[in-house]
Amino acid sequence: MHILLCTQPRDTCYVASAGLPDLIYSGYQPHAYSWDDFPPLKDILDAVHKMLPGSTFNSLLLNRYKGGNDYVGWHSDDEKLYGSTPEIASVSFGCERDFILKKKSGKSSQERRSDDKPPLKRSRKSSQDDQHSFMLKHGSLLVMRGNTQRDWLHSVPKRAKAETTRINLTFRLVLQE
Numbered sequence: 341m342h343i344l345l346c347t348q349p350r351d352t353c354y355v356a357s358a359g360l361p362d363l364i365y366s367g368y369q370p371h372a373y374s375w376d377d378f379p380p381l382k383d384i385l386d387a388v389h390k391m392l393p394g395s396t397f398n399s400l401l402l403n404r405y406k407g408g409n410d411y412v413g414w415h416s417d418d419e420k421l422y423g424s425t426p427e428i429a430s431v432s433f434g435c436e437r438d439f440i441l442k443k444k445s446g447k448s449s450q451e452r453r454s455d456d457k458p459p460l461k462r463s464r465k466s467s468q469d470d471q472h473s474f475m476l477k478h479g480s481l482l483v484m485r486g487n488t489q490r491d492w493l494h495s496v497p498k499r500a501k502a503e504t505t506r507i508n509l510t511f512r513l514v515l516q517e
């Protein structure tokens with residue numbers, strides 16, 4: 341008998357308002373907990389709504405990185421249920437970790453240029469504009485919106501020096517039909 345264990349390289353938990361369509365990402369379909377199960381998370385949601393007037397979030401994907409071996413690989417949060425221009429508010433607590441944004445291939449600032457540079461020059465390795473790194477500190481709020489998920493990948497790579505736990509909360513809006 342073959343047993344296939346699919347585990348993520350960090351701990352996750354999903355919280356969502358009642359009645360939303362199920363979240364399925366990278367082959368996972370997490371159980372949706374209720375906000376009432378976690379009053380402190382509801383308080384943080386209220387604080388985020390106050391910080392970002394005009395934005396609405398109704399779900400939360402929580403990540404726990406227990407140390408530098410825990411990570412999230414390159415991905416974009418472009419699931420259909422978030423619509424074409426998802427807004428994601430990401431709050432971090434605990435150990436500082438690097439958060440890296442990398443432009444998707446075909447979207448690089450050089451490839452997109454419509455000037456008449458020779459093809460050889462144009463196909464050189466991606467420019468510095470195509471990757472950005474942010475150190476996400478305890479208590480920080482990072483917002484991704486617009487075409488970020490369409491045009492960019494992001495990751496939190498392994499870091500040998502990160503010894504303590506980091507908790508990250510990504511608030512999202514699941515659209516309803």
Ligand SMILES: O=C(O)CCC(=O)C(=O)O
Nearest residue numbers: 401403417439496508510
């Ligand atoms: O931990 C982070 O800062 C990012 C988490 C993330 O990208 C995600 O939950 O989709």
Ligand SMILES: [Fe+2]
Nearest residue numbers: 415416417494
């Ligand atoms: Fe993400």
